[in-house]
Each structure stands twice: as structure tokens, then as C-alpha cells.
Amino acid sequence: MNNQSTDKAIDFSVPSERHSLQARVRWGAREVLVGGNAPVCIQSMTNTDTVDAIGTAIQVKELAQAGSEMVRITVNTPEAAQAVPYIREQLDKMGVDVPLIGDFHYNGHRLLTDYPDCAQALSKYRINPGNVGKGDKHDRQFAQMIEAAIRWDKVVRIGVNWGSLDQELLAELMDVNSRRAVPFDARQVMYEALIQSATQSAQHAVALGLAPEQIILSCKVSGVQDLIAVYRQLKLRTRHALHLGLTEAGMATKGTVASSVALSILLQEGIGDTIRVSLTPQPGESRNQEVVIAAEILQSLGMRKFVPSVTACPGCGRTTSTTFQELAKEIDDFLRAQMPVWKTQYPGVENLKVAVMGCIVNGPGESKHADIGISLPGSGEAPAAPVFIDGEKAMTLRGEGIAQEFHQIVQDYIERKYACA
Numbered sequence: 001m002n003n004q005s006t007d008k009a010i011d012f013s014v015p016s017e018r019h020s021l022q023a024r025v026r027w028g029a030r031e032v033l034v035g036g037n038a039p040v041c042i043q044s045m046t047n048t049d050t051v052d053a054i055g056t057a058i059q060v061k062e063l064a065q066a067g068s069e070m071v072r073i074t075v076n077t078p079e080a081a082q083a084v085p086y087i088r089e090q091l092d093k094m095g096v097d098v099p100l101i102g103d104f105h106y107n108g109h110r111l112l113t114d115y116p117d118c119a120q121a122l123s124k125y126r127i128n129p130g131n132v133g134k135g136d137k138h139d140r141q142f143a144q145m146i147e148a149a150i151r152w153d154k155v156v157r158i159g160v161n162w163g164s165l166d167q168e169l170l171a172e173l174m175d176v177n178s179r180r181a182v183p184f185d186a187r188q189v190m191y192e193a194l195i196q197s198a199t200q201s202a203q204h205a206v207a208l209g210l211a212p213e214q215i216i217l218s219c220k221v222s223g224v225q226d227l228i229a230v231y232r233q234l235k236l237r238t239r240h241a242l243h244l245g246l247t248e249a250g251m252a253t254k255g256t257v258a259s260s261v262a263l264s265i266l267l268q269e270g271i272g273d274t275i276r277v278s279l280t281p282q283p284g285e286s287r288n289q290e291v292v293i294a295a296e297i298l299q300s301l302g303m304r305k306f307v308p309s310v311t312a313c314p315g316c317g318r319t320t321s322t323t324f325q326e327l328a329k330e331i332d333d334f335l336r337a338q339m340p341v342w343k344t345q346y347p348g349v350e351n352l353k354v355a356v357m358g359c360i361v362n363g364p365g366e367s368k369h370a371d372i373g374i375s376l377p378g379s380g381e382a383p384a385a386p387v388f389i390d391g392e393k394a395m396t397l398r399g400e401g402i403a404q405e406f407h408q409i410v411q412d413y414i415e416r417k418y419a420c421a
Contacts, residue, residue, distance in 0.1 A: 020241040020273055021213040023155045025070060027088075027123045030097040032069050034155070034216060035241030035273040039304055042294045043243070043276045044068035045103070047287060050080040050087070057090035059287060064098040065340050066288035067295045067306055070274070072101035072126060075108070081115040088121040099123030101157070105131040105164075109144035119148050124155040124216075129201040130164040138168075142201070146208045156205065157216040160197045161247055162190060162226075169193055169200075191230050194219040199238055215240045216274070220247035224262040235271045244272040251280040260297055267301055308335045308352035311366055311373075318378045319358035327376070327403045328356040331410060346418035354410060364388070372413050374406050389413065 022036030032041055044063045048056040050073050060071045075081055088100060102122040104111065109132065112119045125145065133141040149156045160166075170193040177183045184192075198217045206212055217240045219230045227246055234242065244266055246259045259277045266272050275297070279290040298304040312328035313319075331354055342349050355370035357363035359378025367373025367388040374397070376385050385397040387409060397405050 019239070019270075021215075021239050023213055023216055023241050025099045025123050025155050027099045028092075028097055030099065032099055035213075038273070040267060040272060040298055041069040041274050042067055042291060042298070043070045043072065043101070043274050044287070044291050044294075045072040045276070045278075046074070047281075050074050051077070051083050053083045053086040053090060056083070057087045057094070057096075060087070060091060060098065060100070061094055061096045062286070062288055063291055064096050066291040068098065068291045070099045070101055070124065072103050075102040075104055075111055075118065075122075076106075078111065078115070081111040081118040084115075084118040085121045101126055104128070104145065106133075108132065109141040112145055112148035116152075119152050119154070122154065124157060125149055126157045126159050127201075128159050128161060128164055129197050130160065130166045134168070138166075139204070142204065143208055146205045146210050149214065150209050155214045155216065156210065157218060157243055158198055158201045158205065159218040159220065159243070160194050160201075162194055162219075162221045163247065165190070165193055166197050169197055187226070191226070191233065194221070194230055195234050195237060198234065202238065202240055212240065216243050217241070218243040218245065220245050222246060222248045224258055227262045228265055231266050231271050232269070241273040242271060243274045243276070245276040245278055247278055248280075252282055255279045256293055259293065263297055264301060267297070267303065305350040307339050307350055308354060310335070311353065311355040311357075311370060313358045313362060313366075315358055318361060320377065320379045320381075323403065324356050324358040324376045327374075327406065330403065331356060331407065334407065334410075342414070342418075345420065346414055347420065349414055349418045352414065352418075356406075368392075371417075372410055374402075376402070 020035040022038060023034040025032040025034060034041060046056055046059045048059050050056050056073060063071050075084060084102065100122050101124040103126045105128055108127060127145050129142065132138055146156065173189050173193050177189050198219050202215050202217060205215055217234065217238060219234055221227050221230060224246065231242065231244065244263050246262045250258060256279065263272065263275055275294050277290040277294045279293065281287055281289065295306040299306055310328055310332040312324060315325060353370040355366045355373030357366050357373065357375045360375060360381055363375025364386065367375050368391045371390060373388045374385050377383050383398060385402050386393055387395050387397060387406065
């Protein structure tokens with residue numbers, strides 16, 4: 001190996017600056033900044049019937065506690081619109097100040113006009129330009145929704161989806177493309193239709209009087225490479241804040257991996273100001289899982305810190321039991337469960353790093369890199385577990401109570417290091 005020295009520092013960082021306009025999504029004293037230099041924020045959506053105000057408020061609270069900084073609810077009928085103020089009221093009574101987003105399709109112009117209490121209780125409106133009317137009705141009904149946003153000083157997300165794309169715009173672009181000497185691929189025309197639908201709608205909204213910084217754009221598709229291609233181009237054509245999400249991502253592993261890959265590539269390139277992981281829940285699974293995954297994406301990229309991290313080895317033939325796996329899960333579950341309370345009791349605890357390792361190969365090294373680490377005995381090793389605190393070996397645990405003792409060590413460390421002065 002030929003080692004080359006240099007006096008010049010090597011930059012290993014990857015540029016990820018974002019230069020979008022900054023929207024302010026408000027409710028009461030709560031303000032969520034979207035865009036500009038604000039941290040990328042997490043959004044989620046309920047799957048309850050909005051007419052069930054209590055059930056919807058409970059799910060919104062759960063999503064907010066899991067880490068969703070804005071929560072979208074369906075507003076599709078007069079009954080749903082009438083329920084929105086009661087949902088907001090229930091949340092306020094529970095001390096949950098998370099901003100609510102109203103998701104409108106087809107009849108949003110009527111609902112926002114006929115139910116002003118609904119329009120006021122929401123902090124942000126999602127408008128799909130493909131679902132606001134056809135022909136002459138399109139511009140008129142779109143204008144009614146924008147006028148409501150201006151009247152009540154609300155942020156608007158113009159959210160295009162390739163499953164409900166403006167067919168008139170698509171047909172027009174297809175017709176233009178057919179007359180080219182060398183026509184573009186049909187998929188490229190679809191990309192262009194998505195982008196034009198979003199950017200032209202934004203221009204129309206600004207012309208109607210909505211401030212540019214009150215507009216957020218999204219162009220959602222269900223293919224990873226499609227999403228990357230569209231957003232790279234969208235970023236070049238607008239300064240509006242961008243919402244990222246792989247629509248209809250799927251269930252379980254497939255949805256998690258697809259969303260993680262697509263969003264991570266774009267975020268690393270400085271594209272995206274809010275994210276949502278549109279995960280189809282497993283039967284009986286909590287809706288909160290999509291929020292957890294979104295937070296893990298941002299934390300893995302080093303863009304946000306939400307919960308303490310737990311490093312654990314996968315296990316191999318050198319490990320003698322599942323003790324390290326069980327201990328790692330126990331510690332991780334404990335830290336996550338306590339975070340809603342610890343946010344106020346122990347500021348900075350989200351930066352804590354814990355390592356639970358299964359043998360001597362990487363155990364001591366990983367433990368030294370963590371704030372607190374333990375290296376459990378592997379195959380053929382002495383039945384002893386060295387514990388490292390702040391990079392130094394602090395003690396060695398032995399016997400049947402290693403897990404319980406280490407759990408208490410973590411608890412004591414948090415109380416000592418992060419307690420409010």
C-alpha cells in the first residue's frame with residue numbers, strides 16, 4: 001500500500017445544504033419551521049374516521065408522542081369538517097399542541113368555505129391539484145382554497161401524486177411530445193407533468209395573493225428511482241420548501257427499505273424539508289411505526305437526534321447466548337419509553353450512546369466509543385462483563401444479575417449527567 005501524505009485537509013463531508021423558503025406552521029404558541037435552515041421535520045397521518053373526533057384525537061396524540069411534528073387528517077365530508085374543531089379542542093385539553101393538517105380532495109373548496117371553524121382549527125391545508133375539479137372548475141375551485149388559506153393565514157402544501165395527476169395537463173404534454181422530432185420517453189413526460197403541476201399551481205397561488213413562503217410542494221410517486229429523478233429536477237425549479245414521501249411504499253420490510261433508500265439519497269443531497277414514511281401497517285400494528293422509521297432515517301443520517309442510540313452486535317458463533325440481544329432490546333425499549341418524560345427532565349439525553357456487545361472481538365472497542373458500554377462474555381471467554389463509562393473501564397460485572405445491574409448503571413448515568421441544573 002502506497003501511503004501519500006498531504007498538508008491539505010481532506011474533506012470527507014457530503015454537501016447537504018438546503019436553500020428553500022421557510023414556512024411557519026403554527027398552532028397557538030407552537031410553531032414548526034419548515035424549510036430554510038430549520039431541521040427536517042417529521043409528518044404522519046391518521047387512519048381513523050375523522051368523524052370519530054375522540055378516536056382521531058387519541059391517535060393524533062399517539063403519533064405526536066412518537067415524534068410526529070405535524071399530523072395530517074382526512075377532511076372529506078361535511079361531517080368530517082364539523083369534527084375538526086372538536087378534535088383540536090380535545091388535543092388542546094390533553095396538552096397536545098401538534099399542528100393539524102387537513103387533507104382535501106374533490107370538495108375542499110366547499111368544506112373550507114362552508115365550515116370556517118374547520119378552516120381555522122387546521123394549521124395547514126394539503127391541496128392536490130389533480131383533484132380540485134376539471135375544466136373551468138379547476139382554477140375557480142383551486143382559488144377558493146387558496147383564498148381560505150389567505151383569509152386564515154395558513155400554510156398550504158400543494159401535493160401532486162402520480163396516481164391522481166391532472167389528466168388535462170398530462171394529455172397536453174403528451175401531445176406536445178408527440179410532435180417532437182425525437183419524442184421523450186413516456187415516463188419522462190410523466191415526470192414533467194408532475195413537476196409542472198406543482199410549480200404552476202404554486203405560481204397560481206402566489207398570483208392569488210398567497211405568500212411564497214407559505215407554500216410547500218410535493219410530487220409523490222411509488223418508485224424509488226422515480227422519486228429521486230423527480231425531486232432532483234423539482235429542486236432546480238423552485239425555492240419552495242419540499243415535502244418528501246414515497247407514496248404507497250408498502251408493508252413491513254419492503255415499505256421500510258424503499259422509503260429509507262429513497263428519502264436518504266435525497267436528504268443527503270440537501271433535498272427535502274419535511275418527510276413522511278407512508279407505511280402500510282401490519283394487521284394490529286401501531287400507526288406509530290412510520291414515525292419511528294422516519295426518525296431513524298434522520299438520526300442515522302446524523303441530521304436529527306430523537307432518542308439515545310443503542311449499538312449492538314448481530315451475534316455469531318463466538319457468542320454464547322442471546323443475553324446481549326435481550327439486554328440491547330431491553331435498554332432500547334426502556335430509553336424510547338422514557339423519552340416523552342425525559343425531554344423535559346434530562347435535556348440532551350437524546351445524544352446518549354449505549355453499546356451492548358456479545359464478545360471480546362469488538363466489544364471493548366465499541367464500548368469505549370459509547371458513553372456507556374458493556375462487553376458480555378462470548379464463547380470460551382471468562383464469565384465477566386467489563387463496563388466502560390465515558391471511554392474508561394469502570395467495573396466488571398459477574399453473575400446472574402448482569403442485565404439488571406447494567407440497566408441500573410444506565411439509569412444512574414442519565415440521572416447524573418443530564419439532570420436539569
